[in-house]
Amino acid sequence: MTTMTEASVREFKMPDVGEGLTEAEILKWYVQPGDTVTDGQVVCEVETAKAAVELPIPYDGVVRELHFPEGTTVDVGTSIIAVDVSGGGAAPAETPAEAAPEPPAEEKPAARTPVLVGYGVATSSTKRRPRRGAEIPAQDASTMSSAAAAVQAELNGHAAATGTGAAVAQSRPLAKPPVRKLAKDLGVDLATVTPSGPDGVITREDVHAAVAPAQAPAPVAAPQVQVVPAAAPATYDSARETRVPVKGVRKATAAAMVGSAFTAPHVTEFVTVDVTRTMKLVEELKRSDEYGMQGLRVNPLLLIAKALLVAIKRNPDINASWDEAAQEIVLKHYVNLGIAAATPRGLIVPNIKDAHVKTLPQLAESLGELVSTARDGKTSPAAMQGGTVTITNVGVFGIDTGTPILNPGESAILAVGTIKLQPWVHKGKVKPRQVTTLALSFDHRLVDGELGSKVLADVAAILEQPKRLITWG
Numbered sequence: 001m002t003t004m005t006e007a008s009v010r011e012f013k014m015p016d017v018g019e020g021l022t023e024a025e026i027l028k029w030y031v032q033p034g035d036t037v038t039d040g041q042v043v044c045e046v047e048t049a050k051a052a053v054e055l056p057i058p059y060d061g062v063v064r065e066l067h068f069p070e071g072t073t074v075d076v077g078t079s080i081i082a083v084d085v086s087g088g089g090a091a092p093a094e095t096p097a098e099a100a101p102e103p104p105a106e107e108k109p110a111a112r113t114p115v116l117v118g119y120g121v122a123t124s125s126t127k128r129r130p131r132r133g134a135e136i137p138a139q140d141a142s143t144m145s146s147a148a149a150a151v152q153a154e155l156n157g158h159a160a161a162t163g164t165g166a167a168v169a170q171s172r173p174l175a176k177p178p179v180r181k182l183a184k185d186l187g188v189d190l191a192t193v194t195p196s197g198p199d200g201v202i203t204r205e206d207v208h209a210a211v212a213p214a215q216a217p218a219p220v221a222a223p224q225v226q227v228v229p230a231a232a233p234a235t236y237d238s239a240r241e242t243r244v245p246v247k248g249v250r251k252a253t254a255a256a257m258v259g260s261a262f263t264a265p266h267v268t269e270f271v272t273v274d275v276t277r278t279m280k281l282v283e284e285l286k287r288s289d290e291y292g293m294q295g296l297r298v299n300p301l302l303l304i305a306k307a308l309l310v311a312i313k314r315n316p317d318i319n320a321s322w323d324e325a326a327q328e329i330v331l332k333h334y335v336n337l338g339i340a341a342a343t344p345r346g347l348i349v350p351n352i353k354d355a356h357v358k359t360l361p362q363l364a365e366s367l368g369e370l371v372s373t374a375r376d377g378k379t380s381p382a383a384m385q386g387g388t389v390t391i392t393n394v395g396v397f398g399i400d401t402g403t404p405i406l407n408p409g410e411s412a413i414l415a416v417g418t419i420k421l422q423p424w425v426h427k428g429k430v431k432p433r434q435v436t437t438l439a440l441s442f443d444h445r446l447v448d449g450e451l452g453s454k455v456l457a458d459v460a461a462i463l464e465q466p467k468r469l470i471t472w473g
Helices: 138-143 146-162 166-171 177-186 204-215 248-261 276-287 300-314 360-375 449-464 468-472
Strands: 009-013 023-029 042-047 052-056 061-066 073-075 079-084 266-274 320-323 328-331 337-339 341-343 346-348 389-393 412-416 420-426 429-443
Touching: 042 079, 177 204, 266 449, 276 300, 276 429, 276 449, 300 337, 300 360, 300 389, 300 412, 300 449, 300 468, 337 360, 341 360, 412 449, 429 449
Parallel strands: 337 389, 389 412
Antiparallel strands: 009 079, 023 042, 023 073, 042 052, 061 079, 266 429, 320 328, 341 346, 412 429, 420 429
């Protein structure tokens, strides 16, 4: 019977499943200790600041330990699950210091770690020998905690790369990369921070504690005023109140909306339009096989999206973004059309890539896939990146219209209100017609009133006479 050793255990670390994300919350474990897993099997679902993502394991083995329970927020790069690969014949995660030098490439081909979609390029399995001056003695490394060992390994790698040796590495404060970034953002010198973590590792709390005194206001010398300490916050009645932690998608959305609202000067224009012919065309497309829409989702949003794409083609300057650092307007020659979707985890805005080149049937297919994926909570981070203009349909909630806030990095967003029968003057007579109100918000730094008005007027004109959308594709 084979005895499991530490060398046979692989530690799977929380990957960065987006662009520069620092943490993710474990929503659900699909495996338990003792379960057998195979390469590519999904072991858990995590929620980042952008989306919920399923994580596949990149090797075969038996689950030894789950390091964190469901509901825990874990830093990127932290091990979340240990897997015994002794039965699967896979190589250990790291080569111990006392192991013999690896054989030349011609004797032993390097095993290729699979690339996980959305996780970035796979790390090569070829290991460089560390310089002697930067190595940790075996007896010292064995007594360190896993957190301190990971940090010390980072320091050793830095020393080996710079040739400064172990003495310089040992003098550098111990802290994880996210903590170092936090200290840099707050202007804190880690050398002045008193560590409270195991084996002298500096934690987030240590950094915050170091910066708090510096940010405290200076005491007022005069006049002498007796300061009455504020009363401690009273505990709330759980029977009358429910408190929900703001995290994941909701936290990222809140931060993005605040940043957008107070960075881009918003202007919103409105137009009320008779969409009776648009509604008739929707019914016609559903019934007829003439237009190649069989089996596709056809609704007013499809025609509104196509109308907006046509308006952008006529007024391409609306499809742009503002580069604050370079003080430039970036004109986009493509349209990644975002569709705002309300989900149980919060508002997300996936987008249809290169929507400007899609025919009406292709746009219907892409829109159907986007909606169903968002409803199932399976929208990937990549699907929410790179948007250029957005549509938000508040009409599905029975709302006439709104003043939408721009999706960060975009210059325009179109809000669509509810479509309902209203008295309308048509051909000189007051008749009941299907009417809706459109609202276009835009960034006034790069879109002036004339351009915004032209785009909104074009969308309205197309929806009043939508038959031309068929000939335009």
